[in-house]
Amino acid sequence: MVGESGGGRDSRGMTSIVGNLLLVATVVFLGAVLAIGSFAYLDGVGAPTATADFTYERTPAGLEMTPKALSTAVDVQLNGKRVATFSEDAAGRTVLLPTAPGDRITAVSRDGEQTVLVDTTVDDRSEVGDFIAYYTFDSTSGSELVDRSGNGNDGTLSGSPTWTGNSLQFGGNDHVDVRNLAVPGRTVSEFTVAVAYRQDGSSDRVNQLVEHYNGGNEWFLENPGASGNQYRTEFAVNFPSTSISSGSTYTTGQRHVAVGTFDGSTYELYVDGDRVGSDSYDSAVNMGDLVIGADAPNGNSQTLDGEIYEIRLYYTAFGEEEIRVISTAMG
Structure with missing residues (x-):
């Protein structure tokens, strides 16, 4: 078995990514590229001489990557975007x-x-975070929003939102309905919701990003009425008694990432990785219906004028560092 109790990393074993166990991938270049485990190692420019040894460990927010040994500095990319750089002496330093x-x-x-040194696609549930639902909005047509988490929480487009290839454009009475959110085999007691979006135009009405509805309880991320081209962002976990608003204002026409997290007693709001509000409220978390781009439960008011690029909904409450990393990846 690979891994030790107490969260330690076992330096003895080597395995592909499986379950929730420690994951190890080693690559050694001896004039040619050697493929090990489930990873594919590719040639770069010139004769490959670099050596690298990484471990991977799953967390509720994703994979932790730790170099055990490096012969040179290394850039780590996620979907082509550089997310970390390891210096030659960075052995033991972990990034999420x-x-x-x-x-x-x-x-x-x-x-x-x-x-x-490493080129691999994450395609296993044991390699990703604690998702309830995951939407990328990268379709070009159709009336269905596919949940890529594997939990089957697909949405149905209503009105005439427009696919752009990397987002969904909302206007008028457009919205997306997701009915009966569920995580098979799990009771949800906390959550984190993250939305990458752009609000267009100026309006004195509410622009709803996402709202969850279960009986008399609702939680949401929304942008209250704008003043000119400036607006604030608000997160509620049991509206209207429990809501927090950003102290800062944001400009229409610009992309932002709004994140709300709730652990059953404390809820916090982040915008672009910065915490902008927090408060306390004790409550159970129940799964229900989700409306994207409009007010719940019917989606016929507070519609968004703008685009949504990505939504992540986790069944875990995250702290500042996890939210910063998630916001950077979505931004």
């Missing part, structure tokens, strides 16, 4: 990769050879 289904992890040496 907020992996979601379909993500691609790449590690490239920073020397002149630019050797690709």
